[in-house]
Structures are given as C-alpha cells and as structure tokens.
Amino acid sequence: MTRVAVFGNGSWGTAFAMVLADAGCEVALWGRRTELADTINSTRVNPDYLPGVRLPDAVQATADPAQAARDAEFTVLAIPSQTLRDNLAHWRPLLPADTVLVSLMKGIELGTAKRMSEVIAEVADAPEDRIAVLSGPNLAREIADRQPAASVVACRDEQVARRLQAACHTPYFRPYTNTDVVGCELGGAVKNVIGLAVGIADGMGLGDNAKASLITRGLAETSRLGAALGADPATFAGLAGMGDLVATCSSPLSRNHTFGTNLGRGMTLEETIAVTRQTAEGVKSCQSVLDLATRHGVEMPITETVVNIVHLGKPPLVALKELMSRSAKAEGA
Numbered sequence: 054m055t056r057v058a059v060f061g062n063g064s065w066g067t068a069f070a071m072v073l074a075d076a077g078c079e080v081a082l083w084g085r086r087t088e089l090a091d092t093i094n095s096t097r098v099n100p101d102y103l104p105g106v107r108l109p110d111a112v113q114a115t116a117d118p119a120q121a122a123r124d125a126e127f128t129v130l131a132i133p134s135q136t137l138r139d140n141l142a143h144w145r146p147l148l149p150a151d152t153v154l155v156s157l158m159k160g161i162e163l164g165t166a167k168r169m170s171e172v173i174a175e176v177a178d179a180p181e182d183r184i185a186v187l188s189g190p191n192l193a194r195e196i197a198d199r200q201p202a203a204s205v206v207a208c209r210d211e212q213v214a215r216r217l218q219a220a221c222h223t224p225y226f227r228p229y230t231n232t233d234v235v236g237c238e239l240g241g242a243v244k245n246v247i248g249l250a251v252g253i254a255d256g257m258g259l260g261d262n263a264k265a266s267l268i269t270r271g272l273a274e275t276s277r278l279g280a281a282l283g284a285d286p287a288t289f290a291g292l293a294g295m296g297d298l299v300a301t302c303s304s305p306l307s308r309n310h311t312f313g314t315n316l317g318r319g320m321t322l323e324e325t326i327a328v329t330r331q332t333a334e335g336v337k338s339c340q341s342v343l344d345l346a347t348r349h350g351v352e353m354p355i356t357e358t359v360v361n362i363v364h365l366g367k368p369p370l371v372a373l374k375e376l377m378s379r380s381a382k383a384e385g386a
C-alpha cells in the first residue's frame with residue numbers, strides 16, 4: 054500500500070488526505086495541535102476545517118512530524134506558503150531519502166519571489182525529479198463532499214507525475230499529468246490575486262462584463278509572466294490556468310474571492326483579516342507576484358492594482374479609474 058504523509062491539516066490538506074485514502078493510500082495527516090489530531094482520530098472528523106465530513110479510516114492524524122514522515126513515498130505539503138521555508142527546515146531530517154515532495158500550495162515567497170517548488174528544492178536539497186505540484190480548480194469543500202473535479206499533477210519527470218496521478222485518482226477526482234511545473238505554480242499563485250480583484254469588483258457592485266474582463270486580462274498577465282519564466286503557454290489554457298481562475302473568481306467558497314468582496318464593500322484590511330479564518334494566499338502573494346514580475350520586466354497592471362488597494366490603502370474606485378485610464382493597446386501586446 055502506498056504510504057503518504059500530508060503536512061497541514063487545514064481545509065485542503067485534510068480534503069486531499071481523503072482523496073488519497075479513497076485512492077487506496079495509507080495517509081498520515083500532520084497538524085500542529087495534538088488535541089486536533091486526537092479529535093480527528095477519535096471522531097473521524099476535522100471540526101475546525103471540514104465540519105461534517107467523515108474521513109476514511111486510512112487517514113490517521115498525528116502532531117508528530119517524525120511519525121507522519123516515516124516511510125512516506127510521497128510527502129505532501131499543504132501549509133500557508135509563507136511558512137514553508139521554516140517548517141520544511143525542521144522536517145527535512147525526518148524525510149525518507151527518496152520521498153517525492155508534493156506542493157499543494159499556491160503562493161510565491163515574500164522577499165525571495167520564489168515559487169514553492171524552488172523553496173522545496175533549496176531547503177530539502179531535492180532534485181527536480183523528486184518535486185511535484187498539484188494544482189487546479191479544487192475548492193477543498195467540494196472535494197471533501199466528493200463532488201467531481203479535475204486537476205493537474207506536474208513534475209519534470211513524467212514517470213513521477215504518473216505515480217502521483219495513480220496515487221490520487223478516484224472516481225470523483227481526475228488528475229492529469231503535466232511536466233510544466235513553472236506554469237502550474239504560476240497559474241495557482243496568480244489566480245488568487247485575480248480572485249481578489251474580481252472579488253473587489255463584485256463587492257463594488259460592478260457587473261459581469263467587468264468580471265469577465267478582469268478574468269481574461271488576468272489570464273493575459275499570468276501568461277506574460279509565464280512566458281518570461283519559461284512556462285509552456287498551453288498550461289495557462291488548462292486546468293491549472295484558466296480552470297483554477299474560473300473556479301476561484303466565480304465561487305463564494307473561494308477565500309481570496311470572499312476577501313476581495315469584503316474589501317470592495319468597504320471593509321478595511323484589518324477588518325477583512327479579522328473575519329477571514331482560513332488562508333487567502335493572494336493577500337501576501339500579490340506583493341511577491343508583483344516583485345517577481347518586476348524582476349523580469351513584466352507588466353502586471355491588475356496585480357499592481359490589487360497591491361495598491363490591499364497594501365497601500367488606495368480606494369477601490371480610484372484604483373479602478375486608474376486601471377481603466379491606462380494607455381490604449383493592442384490585445385496581444
């Protein structure tokens with residue numbers, strides 16, 4: 054039986070642990086709090102992140118990282134992106150030498166502007182063929198309810214991607230393989246920022262034309278960044294690009310979208326943070342995505358607008374006027 058360690062028992066870590074168990078794996082689900090691990094093991098439910106969802110018996114919770122990591126063929130990382138570096142440095146000595154490290158995280162590191170797979174390679178000193186990414190339109194709550202979804206598992210080594218695909222393929226979860234790790238990671242990280250922008254527009258009461266324009270031009274700026282970083286342009290038309298963007302920008306389940314909606318309705322950043330109990334990666338990553346774009350000389354006007362609203366306190370109406378009054382351009386420029 055394939056043994057998998059999932060580090061992070063939040064919404065997505067827990068839901069994905071369930072997918073893995075349904076696909077026949079034996080899963081150790083790590084979280085920081087012993088009480089929550091005990092509750093999960095005794096009630097089969099993670100009340101803090103997926104209330105009402107019964108976890109398969111093959112998911113065993115633990116707060117001991119050594120126990121979680123033991124004999125893991127795959128080590129899945131599902132914690133907030135900005136905490137990865139420190140956490141992984143602690144876990145590294147515990148990981149089996151040949152484990153495949155799988156990132157579920159959709160963020161870019163602040164300060165370094167690194168993608169999660171780059172942070173993993175650096176901290177775990179792992180080669181590219183042992184690092185994979187899973188990304189796509191995968192709202193955790195829907196997956197936990199076993200509603201159908203597709204996704205992408207990406208690794209430079211296609212054989213490894215196929216192994217991971219087999220480990221998480223269920224009747225309701227359909228993973229496709231890809232070798233474009235860069236494109237999949239960028240798709241996931243930037244869609245959170247565009248989700249914030251669409252949420253802000255929704256909160257301001259703007260219409261569907263505005264929403265469609267933000268989604269489409271958001272994808273255009275994601276693809277521009279991807280081109281500068283060597284991603285495959287086709288990835289952005291796929292599940293980890295367009296697919297994830299559409300899910301986040303249209304679903305009330307999306308934390309990034311909801312966060313933006315609250316800002317657009319006039320809440321302050323502090324008020325919005327106070328009512329957000331789960332991780333909305335775009336809030337921090339809008340800054341690191343913009344940093345990455347600047348380093349590569351890529352213009353990302355929607356991302357810049359989100360940074361201006363979220364972190365520089367620019368009123369959404371003023372930011373909208375500025376965005377609309379940019380110089381006229383050809384669509385492909």
Ligand SMILES: NC(=O)C1=CN([C@@H]2O[C@H](COP(=O)(O)OP(=O)(O)OC[C@H]3O[C@@H](n4cnc5c(N)ncnc54)[C@H](O)[C@@H]3O)[C@@H](O)[C@H]2O)C=CC1
Nearest residue numbers: 062063064065066131132136158159191192193331332334
């Ligand atoms: N929830 C979703 O629908 C999806 C989430 N993701 C991505 O998965 C990643 C994790 O997100 P969620 O599970 O949704 O977040 P969450 O907010 O539901 O859970 C976060 C988990 O990380 C833990 N955590 C927080 N700070 C920590 C720290 N400093 N050290 C160790 N653990 C810490 C929390 O205790 C919790 O278990 C994010 O990068 C997110 O973008 C990707 C696809 C779907």
Ligand SMILES: O=C(CO)COP(=O)(O)O
Nearest residue numbers: 189190191192307308309
């Ligand atoms: O990444 C996600 C869906 O694929 C979840 O989006 P949010 O983090 O905005 O909830």
